[in-house]
Amino acid sequence: MARGFGAKRKRAPAKEGEGLVEEVEGDVLGIDIDSEVVKNEVAKEFQESKPYRHCVLKELCNEKVLRKVRDEIITNLRATFKETDIYKVLQTGDLANLDGLDKNSLGQLPHLKRLRDTIYSKEFRTFVESVAGLGSGELIDKTDCSCNIYPQGGHLLCHDDVIGTRKVSYIIYLTDPDSPWKSEDGGALALYDCIVDPKGKARKLPLPDYHPIKRLLPTWNTMVMFAVQPGKSFHDIEEVIVTDKPRLSISGWFHGEKPPEGSENATLNQILVNSKSSEWKGDSPCAAFDKVDPFVKLPSEVHADGWLSESEVEGLALYINPQYLVKSSVERIADKFVDDSHIQLYKFLNDALVDQLSKQIHDKDEEEGMFEGVIPPYESGVGGAWKMRGPTHKQRYLEMTCDAGGDLFSNLKECFGSPAFQKLLSYMTKVTLTSSRSCVRRFRPGLDYTLAHSGVETAGYQLDATLCMVEESEQWGLGEVGGYDCYMVNDIEAKGPNNASAEVYNEAADEDDETVTLPATNNCLNLVLSCEGVMRFTKYISATAPGSRWDIMNEFEITPDDDSDEDE
Structure with missing residues (x-):
């Protein structure tokens, strides 16, 4: 489902052949990325921050330019609503695709394009390499970013961002500059530390703690950067609680030539680890945190033969609606279940x-x-x-x-664990229960x-x-x-x-x-x-x-x- 973000706002369309209809004034950045002092200060923050390497760049952009970027996004970009197991968000397409727009469409986004080009310029990549402690030229010339709008209820659950060749993640916040974001508004970027093994042993599969140890508010004109570290850079975006100011940002990644070392410990790999794997059982440091109770074999297989005894019906009736203890009703349920599987x-x-x-x-x-x-x-x-x-x-x-x-x-x-209830389930589903x-x-x-x-x-x-x-x-x-x-x-x-x-x-x-x-x-x-x-x-x-x-x-x-x- 596509939605026009800020659909109430009007703007006259560009005339054929106008191209970039609005002159881009002033420098895009508000910080001096060539300054050794700036680079050293930011690098120190990046390397020493907990729970993993990250930094916050304040007043990243020229205020006037960034306000125009925000206005262009709200007025001229379309966002698609997306909701899955892990997130609920409105998202534009990859901003790398701006280069493929026709002149009239691109003419509506001059400041956004210039900001994107600045962030992915060789000069800015060199600045990021210096700050993140990467080698010269380690970040490749690849554009990977989009605009994200988290309305009330929007969220992104815990993950480590490790997919493909991502090396450094970043978020540029474009929240309402005239209505400062507050903690009670929700929407914070929450950073998680990893569980420490009580015995001091290294975990084969690092696990995030139950709750974050640091919250970074989506403050206007700030940029958060953090190192993408498999099984380490766990974070989420808290649900946005406030109703009248969506959490708008540009987020993306700087890429390297190959996946980061330790990518086998990435979120995606851990999600797919079979719970029967030795990684998750026995003496594994993970066992206490993610123990999966084993199936217990039933004393005897439960078949849908005959019907419940009078005493079984009486016992179940203490808990269950009597209409579900009538044989004819259960037979109708079984017929529908066999057809639909649910x-x-x-x-x-x-x-x-x-x-x-x-x-x-x-x-x-x-x-x-x-x-x-x-x-x-x-x-x-x-x-x-x-x-x-x-x-x-x-x-x-x-x-x-x-x-x-x-x-x-x-x-x-206890009732659900009884042989009588298990027999009822077998009648309702026409399957044999074994454990x-x-x-x-x-x-x-x-x-x-x-x-x-x-x-x-x-x-x-x-x-x-x-x-x-x-x-x-x-x-x-x-x-x-x-x-x-x-x-x-x-x-x-x-x-x-x-x-x-x-x-x-x-x-x-x-x-x-x-x-x-x-x-x-x-x-x-x-x-x-x-x-x-x-x-x-x-x-x-x-x-x-x-x-x-x-x-x-x-x-x-x-x-x-x-x-x-x-x-x-």
Whole structure:
């Protein structure tokens, strides 16, 4: 979907043959990049900054010129809305393509073109090489940048920027010069340190901490630069909270001849590491941070034979809506599930239990300020049975890690682990359950998410049965506040991470690919049959969401029916 940014503003079109209709006055830069004093000061900041090498150039540009750049972008460029697992943003095309515009179109962007040419000039690249401690000529003549507009709700989740031959990342902020950006507006560039191994051992796969240690506001006429370091330069862009001043910037990269050393530890490679790999288990330093609970074999395979006994129905009725315990209703559900491979079962729990659960989650969210429309403290809700789950470049949410005596979610998890419930699932899906695992999760607004990664660890099939609980609100169904589950076919693993582009990694599936989106719905059980090659994620929960998303995620390894068509 294409949008004209600042569509209300009018400007007379250039006449045929006018070309550059507006004279570009004054120097573009406001700093002296030839000054040894400037270079030494910036280089010192760059080399000594924590958590990794970066610097902030203040008053980068001539004020008058930069205001005209901003005006040209708002008036004459079109931006496309993009939303995936990792970001929500309005973005223009690559500004390298300015050279291909006709004279009339280019005539509307003289200051923007001159700024782009200045940033990618040999002189400025030499300045960046000096500041970043790179060798002379190490940065190649390649233009790679675009304009990004983060409106309210816009965000970019944790990653390290390592794709291809990127060496140095930069952002030039073009936020409203007459309305200074404030911390409470959100939209900060947040820098993450890496988890330190308690034993002092070097990690094979560096992992970002749960929360950033530094926030840089998108201040007008500043430029942030940082070294692109695999498994090190972790950062995100916090959600923009303010409604009336979009976060406008030009961002891009300076490239080298070849990928940086250690690119095997880049975000993309780590996302694709199979959880069965020895990198993530046993005595690995990563295990404590990203432990994946193994599937537990069921005492005996659960088949959809016969029907539930009277005692089994009575036991399940303490939790489940009676309409889902009627054989004829379950048969209709099974028929639809076999056709679609997914289904949402609304009003799944009985009314009495839902009333209690709704009060529990509302009181907890209210106590921790989750209805205030701001990004809450990162430690909100942590304590007791609830622990943070990472790593942040793959996921962040709270998980109930032990039995919280008397907690309704603990009781419900126990019900879902019972043979009677597993038998009910087998009837509803017509599959045989062989092993299972389960966890209780909480996704807090303004903080939590999972990114797209393979939902099936081994060749075969998997049944996901996820019960969702949220505050009753139409906002969830619209998808604007996130919180939905998305399943999509992706061929990154087939291509291999070294052949994957930024678009393949970040973008949702193509139109020809199968994609299933299940909105966060209160008291709803989502059943999805998944297989190897299908990726899934839970979309980042906006700070403006009406509370947290709470769920119980049950996963089952299964055996398909003998007469099923494997290819189908």
